[in-house]
Amino acid sequence: MAKVKKQPRPKAETPKGFRDYFGAEVTQRAEMLRTIAGVYHRYGFDALESSAVETVEALGKFLPDVDRPNEGVFAWQEAEDEGKGDWLALRYDMTAPLARVYAQHRNDLPTPYRRYTMGPVWRNEKPGPGRFRQFYQCDADTVGTSSMAADAEICAMLADTLEAVGIARGDYLIRVNNRKVLNGILDGLMVDNETSRNLPARNIEEALNAKVSDFELVNPDDILRTIDKFDKVGAEGVVELLTTGRIDQSGAFIDGLGLSRKDASRVVRFMECRGRDNTETLQNLRELMGGPDTQLQLENGATEEGHDGIEELQAIADLLEAQGYGPDRIVIDPSVVRGLGYYTGPVFEAELTFEILDEKGRTRQFGSVAGGGRYDDLVKRFTGQAVPATGISIGVDRLLAALHAKGRISAEARGPVVVTVMDRDRMADYQAMVAELRQAGLRAEVYLGNPKNFGNQLKYADKRHSPAAVIEGADEKARGVVQIKDLILGAEIAAQATLEEWKENPSQIEVPRAELVARVREIVERGQS
Amino acid sequence: MAKVKKQPRPKAETPKGFRDYFGAEVTQRAEMLRTIAGVYHRYGFDALESSAVETVEALGKFLPDVDRPNEGVFAWQEAEDEGKGDWLALRYDMTAPLARVYAQHRNDLPTPYRRYTMGPVWRNEKPGPGRFRQFYQCDADTVGTSSMAADAEICAMLADTLEAVGIARGDYLIRVNNRKVLNGILDGLMVDNETSRNLPARNIEEALNAKVSDFELVNPDDILRTIDKFDKVGAEGVVELLTTGRIDQSGAFIDGLGLSRKDASRVVRFMECRGRDNTETLQNLRELMGGPDTQLQLENGATEEGHDGIEELQAIADLLEAQGYGPDRIVIDPSVVRGLGYYTGPVFEAELTFEILDEKGRTRQFGSVAGGGRYDDLVKRFTGQAVPATGISIGVDRLLAALHAKGRISAEARGPVVVTVMDRDRMADYQAMVAELRQAGLRAEVYLGNPKNFGNQLKYADKRHSPAAVIEGADEKARGVVQIKDLILGAEIAAQATLEEWKENPSQIEVPRAELVARVREIVERGQS
Known part of the structure; x- marks a missing residue:
């Protein structure tokens, strides 16, 4: 056997994009996780800790035409005695593993299966300031029911959780939208244009594997990405980007998506549907979509799906109102876009509304700390059977940062x-x-x-x-x-x-x-x- | 871009050797970790959570003559824009990352640095029944002091911790040995045989990189492995294995290591030094080693190191006695071998002494749930400077299994x-x-x-x-x-x-x-x- 060569002294460094957490950073996070788990538990959710390592196949990120799974996950191939072994990877979120766990253990699990889980996830992405490749998520999901009561409950629980960890009422807002409503709007556009479109990705697998080239016409994901810029470029900016293009701040020309100005206006009107209260918002949505069997509907080309989405939002709004969660805490807001691509029904986003100073000393809203929604095709890729599911994921590290920013917890703990x-x-x-x-x-x-x-x-x-x-x-x-x-x-x-x-x-x-x-x-x- | 091929339905399975934990399994472990952290914290240790991913270089497992790090860790190579990136790996224990953390942050950390940490570690090993490739460890270490008070404290804290989680006094025993004493014995053997030997591995790096072929004569690690069989084959069996060989239960002949019968007996006498109390044990060790400058020492060839080891054990015994930790809880026992290869001074092992029924229905002692010791060269491979360190690692999953076996916690928790x-x-x-x-x-x-x-x-x-x-x-x-x-x-x-x-x-x-x-x-x- 070869003599082992003398190694140069190793560098004492975390890998790029990773960091260590010391003292109060660790204990405060543990305390927050314990508080969140307490709320989830009281709501009837059961703990789950799945393995950090999954097969790439189960995670659904493996592309057959490359030797190595694509960027985004940390993956490696198992060595085996003969031939090559399975590709394994670190989980990149808690939802893909939940689908695998539910499919694997479904005969032993209750239906609905309500579970919470907390722990690190890993992303093989370019790190940046405050952006790490290992971070904590704390999720709760209800698998096996299509009832909107499950979605409403998730939103109510999220509000309770934020208050339990120290975010005061008035300092947060949970906004609720529905992917089906947007689908209805988009279907309308396509009919107007007398073109057909590929269906947008309706589940994780399709979304992950989708390529722009798979869509022959306007890609709904491009529309999503464009309307997500609403806060930055405003209504007219979005219309420009959806139609003929726009000159950005640097003077560069950004191509438009080629929608008609009428279609683009309709998308923007959708986002601007939020009224003074949920009743007005839902009314605005109904008017935009057109009532069933009306001239307006025929004109707009709205589908059954769009109306279903509005009724789902109505059901959530009714349940929340009955439970006393008013629009000061949870509100229907059609401008919520983030993550919409992966969901099949209601989507939720929790934002902290107080202002902080950013790195450059400018005031800005703290922003999102949690998001989620309904993934009805979660388990189907394993079993072939559709299993409805809905859930929420809290970005624990961001929530901790928010509490620090508000001075609710101090950076240093007392020593011995x-x-x-x-x-x-x-x-x-x-x-x-x-x-x-x-x-x-x-x-x-x-x-x-x-x-x-x-x-x-x-x-x-x-x-x-x-x-x-x-x-x-x-x-x-x-x-x-x-x-x-x-x-x-x-x-x-x-x-x-x-x-x-x-x-x-x-x-x-x-x-x-x-x-x-x-x-x-x-x-x-x-x-x- | 190539069209994505239709994938066959993925298997809903954890990778081999991994498992999921449900409900009470998760909450009971969280509760245990919280209890342990409470004891460690009260002893003045600070929390640390290092990243789960380390460079292979920092972990010290990379062999230069193979493309891929050796078995034992899960490792992968980072993709980079140009050329090949670093090899990264999941931590296989909490001690190697501690060395990296201390070397990296030593200018900001207090000295001594006393930290506890808890979380999963990963081993790329063949899984077996009850043996998983991801499991929890909960460690406490004191870095930067060579005082035996640090070692004694670790033992006392371990006793307190076991009692805090529900192991009754009398149901556990912490046994303490010292690597230096064994080194003294082994040095004696080599002098007797008029042969020289390579030094045994004194730190993690050397131990990991060592090959049997690096040692020209009897490899001390072979002696360690042999005396570790004491419980199975008894004193005479160990003597046979150390000398001319032995026929095992199956009738196969196991080669001996070739020591003289006199040397072999001396090794076995070392292991049998435990007396009725620590005073008698230490007296037995002194007699075996020979006093300084005596005829017996010259005859035995015992080194200064062996005597140092005995004095260290004496110091630990004195401190523990003064604090009221009697030999019913912590005892000097030269037969402790497990893990001895990696340590440079005192070693500790906590065993649960009650009997359980194994898979085959036979009664046996539950066995080890924690181990540790002094690694004085921990940080040196990074900085070139020796930094003394000592610590303990609790196998959390085994400890939980023990509490289940004793009926101290029940498998099922009440639902909503x-x-x-x-x-x-x-x-x-x-x-x-x-x-x-x-x-x-x-x-x-x-x-x-x-x-x-x-x-x-x-x-x-x-x-x-x-x-x-x-x-x-x-x-x-x-x-x-x-x-x-x-x-x-x-x-x-x-x-x-x-x-x-x-x-x-x-x-x-x-x-x-x-x-x-x-x-x-x-x-x-x-x-x-």
Whole structure:
């Protein structure tokens, strides 16, 4: 066997686009996940943790004409004794694995199957500022029912969840749209143009595998992408992009999609249907679509699907109103576009409406923290049988960032009480002190570094954001007392302070050894209030 | 672009060696991790969550003479615009990433750096019964101190942790050994044999890269593997395997390692050094090793390292005794071998000592649930600077299995209260009921499947292990009452029971609608007691 070559020293770096999370970042996320799980659980959802690794086949990203799965997932081929093994990949969301889990275990699972799941997902995408290739999602889905009550419940639960983690009512808005309504509008366009169109992708697999070249005429996904620019370019900008094209800010000309101006206006009118309340919004949608069997409908070419979509929105609006979730929390809004491409019915998006300062110091709305909708063909690709499903995914890291931005949680958590080491032969005495503190529920540790330089011990306590440091030298031991340094109240400790200088500090108190726990507790509790 | 070919239907299966976790499996593990994190946190350790993906270079598994990293990790090569990208891999434990994190962030981290971490790790190994390729670890490590107080603390914390999660005192034992003592013994052998040997692997990198062929004489790792069979083959069996060989149960002859019988006996005597208490054990070790500068030492060829190891064990024993962790919980035991190959000083192993029935119905000890020790060269491969470190890793899934085996936790958790749907037009009424129940902290949901077959609704509640089902038909609505079916007390409900049959069941009560929450709470609370 070949002699192993001496390796150069490896670089101590996370792979590009990955990062580490420290201390409060980890515990605050864990606390948020626990809170969210609590709400989901109370709503009757059951926990699921599927494996992080799936076959590429099950994820539905494998293209047969390339050696390697396309960009977007982290994938590798299993080595096998003979020939080549399966391609495996890290999950890129929680929905594709849910479809696999449901198809695999459907005989053992209740119907409907209501599950929540939380954990990291991985995307093999170009990383950017604040954009990582591993991030947390926290999803809840109801599989096996086409009832709009399931969709309404998901929206209500999302509102409850946002409030439970600390987003005040009024600081968020959940907007609801329906893919079927847009389909109705688009069908109308195509009839007007006397052209046919390929069906838009109705499920994940089709959407993932679809190529622009598969669509001979205007690709509905291009229309989706265009109307998604509504916030940036406004109504007239969208009309230009849908028709003959537009000159952008840089002066470059962007080709239009070639719709007629009448069709483009109709798309924009759809997006502008939101009224003062849900009743008015639904009325606007009905007028735009045309009533069943009316002249308007024939003129518009609206399909049954468009009307179904409006009735679904009506059902959701009625259920939410009956449960007291008013349009200040959940509102029907036809301008919601994000992610619409993958869904088959209602879609939801939760936005935080308060303003923050972005990297460049400009105020902007915080934006989306959760999204979801109905995927009725989720399981079909495995079993051939359509299984209706609807769900929501919360972007946990973004939600945490929002709470930080609002000052609802602080970046730093309090460290442990540090018992300093004055005499390394009496380590057992110091360990006994921390044992007492811990038994009283206080976070504490003995300084375990080299105790020679006392300043280093205090620097350590400082770096750990310790509320207090404890000292027991030979003198204190002999007199049955300990010194407690209140590091919260006290002035910052000079990095090279000597023990003598340190002892002069007024925030230091001398107490009987027997009072150690009680006095430290006072300091810690004062620091928490 | 090529037209996408129609794919055959994908298999709905986890990749080989992976599995999904449902309901109570997930929540019980989350609860255990929370408990463990609570103990670690109280001991002053800070949370860390490093990325699941590392460069293969940082993990230290990449062999330069093969295209692909060796078995053992899941690895893939990043695609890059030009040429080939880095090899990335899923972490196989939490210790290699800690070394990378510490080396990368050492200027910002306190010294010592005390961190805990929990999460899945992945091993590209042949799966077997109960042996999965993704499993949870929960680690705590202290980096940057060579003090034995750090090692003693890790052992004490491990004992506290096991008790906190529900392992009773007496049902576990933490055994402590020291790699240096074994090195001293092995050095002695080599001197006796007038041969030289390559140094055994002292750090992860060397151990991972080492090949049997790198060692010209007896490979210390072979000796480790052989003495690890002590429990199976006994003292005489180990002596045979270390010397001239042995016929195993199947009648096959296993080659011996070629040590002299005197050397082999000395190795076995080392393993049998455990006395009635730590004092006797340490005395036995000193006698075997020979005191410094004595005739016995010269005769045995014991090195300074062996004596250092004994003094380290003495220091740990003294600290633990002072803190009240007696040998019923933590004991010095030179027969601990597992994992010894990777460590440079003290090693720890936590075993559960109660007996369980294995798959074949035989009683056996449950065995190891945690292990660790001192890795003093952890960070050196990145920075060139030696950084002492010690830590522990708990096998969370095994620990959960142990609690199940002891009946300390049950496999099934109680499901939600199910409000049935008698009239699908009154969905809002049913949603109002579950909203009331949830606001009272009770887990509840409306049946969201097709309500047509009432039996299916009851089957669903049954499958969810619901404590109660609620009914409000038109008749009940008119009279201002609801029916509550106590599913805990009540007899099992026949799968096809009609509503009429079901109503005759005595475990069903009719209560005023206003008493819904109070009466359901009674049933749920009775079911929990």
